[in-house]
Amino acid sequence: xxxxxxxxxxxxxxxxxxxxxxxxxxxxxxxxxxxxxxxxxxxxxxxxxxxxxxxxxxxxxxxxxxxxxxxxxxxxxxxxxxxxxxxxxxxxxxxxxxxxxxxxxxxxxxxxxxxxxxxxxxxxxxxxxxxxxxxxxxxxxxxxxxxxxxxxxxxxxxxxxxxxxxxxxxxxxxxxxxxxxxxxxxxxxxxxxxxxxxxxxxxxxxxxxxxxxxxxxxxxxxxxxxxxxxxxxxxxxxxxxxxxxxxxxxxxxxxxxxxxxxxxxxxxxxxxxxxxxxxxxxxxxxxxxxxxxxxxxxxxxxxxxxxxxxxxxxxxxxxxxxxxxxxxxxxxxxxxxxxxxxxxxxxxxxxxxxxxxxxxxxxxxxxxxxxxxxxxxxxxxxxxxxxxxxxxxxxxxxxxxxxxxxxxxxxxxxxxxxxxxxxxxxxxxxxxxxxxxxxxxxxxxxxxxxxxxxxxxxxxxxxxxxxxxxxxxxxxxxxxxxxxxxxxxxxxxxxxxxxxxxxxxxxxxxxxxxxxxxxxxxxxxxxxxxxxxxxxxxxxxxxxxx
Numbered sequence: 440x441x442x443x444x445x446x447x448x449x450x451x452x453x454x455x456x457x458x459x460x461x462x463x464x465x466x467x468x469x470x471x472x473x474x475x476x477x478x479x480x481x482x483x484x485x486x487x488x489x490x491x492x493x494x495x496x497x498x499x500x501x502x503x504x505x506x507x508x509x510x511x512x513x514x515x516x517x518x519x520x521x522x523x524x525x526x527x528x529x530x531x532x533x534x535x536x537x538x539x540x541x542x543x544x545x546x547x548x549x550x551x552x553x554x555x556x557x558x559x560x561x562x563x564x565x566x567x568x569x570x571x572x573x574x575x576x577x578x579x580x581x582x583x584x585x586x587x588x589x590x591x592x593x594x595x596x597x598x599x600x601x602x603x604x605x606x607x608x609x610x611x612x613x614x615x616x617x618x619x620x621x622x623x624x625x626x627x628x629x630x631x632x633x634x635x636x637x638x639x640x641x642x643x644x645x646x647x648x649x650x651x652x653x654x655x656x657x658x659x660x661x662x663x664x665x666x667x668x669x670x671x672x673x674x675x676x677x678x679x680x681x682x683x684x685x686x687x688x689x690x691x692x693x694x695x696x697x698x699x700x701x702x703x704x705x706x707x708x709x710x711x712x713x714x715x716x717x718x719x720x721x722x723x724x725x726x727x728x729x730x731x732x733x734x735x736x737x738x739x740x741x742x743x744x745x746x747x748x749x750x751x752x753x754x755x756x757x758x759x760x761x762x763x764x765x766x767x768x769x770x771x772x773x774x775x776x777x778x779x780x781x782x783x784x785x786x787x788x789x790x791x792x793x794x795x796x797x798x799x800x801x802x803x804x805x806x807x808x809x810x811x812x813x814x815x816x817x818x819x820x821x822x823x824x825x826x827x828x829x830x831x832x833x834x835x836x837x838x839x840x841x842x843x844x845x846x847x848x849x850x851x852x853x854x855x856x857x858x859x860x861x862x863x864x865x866x867x868x869x870x871x872x873x874x875x876x877x878x879x880x881x882x883x884x885x886x887x888x889x890x891x892x893x894x895x896x897x898x899x900x901x902x903x904x905x906x907x908x909x910x911x912x913x914x915x916x917x918x919x920x921x922x923x924x925x926x927x928x929x930x931x932x933x934x935x936x937x938x939x940x941x942x943x944x945x946x947x948x949x950x951x952x953x954x955x956x957x958x959x960x961x962x963x964x965x966x967x968x969x970x971x972x973x974x975x976x977x978x979x980x981x982x983x984x985x
Contacts (some may be wrong), residue, residue: 454547488870515539594924610985644769659730660767670705670967675877679923680970681940681950682984687727689981696975698742699961703749706966714739718754731769742785747792756781763811773814779803787830800827820856829873833881833896842870850900860900871917877926885920889913910948911939921964932959938974
């Protein structure tokens with residue numbers, strides 16, 4: 440303790456070190472150097488002045504609380520609704536009440552003081568009850584766009600325009616009004632606002648031949664007898680073969696063809712229905728030319744079907760009308776429409792010549808039965824859950840089978856609106872087209888999963904799981920199918936433009952023809968020829984193959 444100063448010694452040691460020599464460990468060094476000294480003195484001390492610490496308190500040496508990068512953030516309990524109200528108010532007016540509950544305001548205090556006792560709790564309320572709000576001018580009703588355009592009751596308040604112009608909108612509400620170029624449109628004339636003329640009851644027809652009668656005063660309805668084939672013979676009496684070459688092409692339609700139908704029994708005429716609202720009749724044997732055009736629909740024709748004798752045919756369209764035409768003269772005999780004005784998807788005459796009734800499968804899940812002579816609805820079959828796709832008569836025309844987009848198959852007794860069979864299996868897809876086998880024991884259906892399935896048309900209506908025709912693509916289209924008159928071959932179109940042929944007994948694909956550029960949606964086998972078929976597709980062309 441001798442080396443320490445007396446100020447560091449204890450009271451017990453005062454007597455013992457009183458006579459010792461005092462030694463200073465850190466002598467005082469002057470901060471100013473003497474001009475006469477030759478050495479520089481070093482003083483390891485901090486400067487007395489420098490930059491102020493912004494977080495140093497003036498009272499004491501303690502630092503202010505800092506729990507965020509920019510300062511002190513206080514935790515306040517506030518509901519989502521209150522926060523949203525204050526947030527919208529701040530975005531609209533530029534100020535709002537302090538959420539801490541101190542009664543003050545944050546933001547533009549000048550506008551807050553101008554607002555009276557305080558800001559509104561919602562931007563839609565008045566900012567100052569003393570000053571009434573002023574709307575913009577309603578404008579002139581004859582001006583659509585531009586200066587002075589009609590705004591009516593949708594005119595904004597002037598204060599809202601000022602607030603929107605001054606306040607910065609949120610990111611999800613950004614709207615640059617300056618970037619919108621006003622449309623320079625002229626005033627709407629009275630002609631443009633008039634209703635379009637109803638043309639659903641206006642039917643016309645045009646004959647394209649040189650004369651409606653031949654040298655024996657016979658029309659094109661006469662079945663030719665001077666051919667190398669007997670068109671009056673019973674169908675299926677000769678063996679069929681799959682075609683290999685193109686022999687003729689008919690072109691007159693401007694849009695896709697939706698249906699092809701050969702003349703019943705003889706097949707010497709061909710009827711086509713197209714999306715160009717026209718139905719056309721073609722000669723198959725003589726000149727192979729266009730005979731007549733039937734015009735009367737305003738939208739795409741969905742389906743067409745001949746009566747059992749062929750003297751009349753029925754058409755349905757997306758204009759929600761069905762029309763009965765005379766095949767020979769081209770006149771419209773009668774018009775039909777369902778009670779719900781639904782779109783007819785499929786039309787079928789009853790195959791018996793003793794009745795004049797037909798069935799219509801519509802888009803509103805119903806099958807409607809009409810009498811073609813009286814025009815009245817005689818029956819309604821309402822059990823499907825979606826639009827009806829096919830109607831096929833079976834069991835000597837006493838029953839019929841229907842399929843729908845609800846992925847079900849139902850069998851009905853004719854004139855009885857209760858199904859006798861209902862099939863809806865988990866693996867079953869929509870059945871979009873159907874073709875009965877000539878033996879009357881089964882019906883082939885085009886399935887939406889790229890295959891053709893076969894169901895029995897007898898009492899059980901069970902699926903024949905051994906018969907499944909694959910190898911073609913049909914998904915997304917309503918591809919037509921047809922069975923040869925002798926029941927040996929099955930024909931189907933393809934979404935890539937092919938026509939495929941299978942052996943009906945072995946389900947083996949025999950042949951495939953590239954027929955059209957687009958999808959081949961129509962394919963019909965000639966009822967009397969051994970190897971002639973007609974195909975049509977989205978390209979609007981009809982091709983005849985042998």
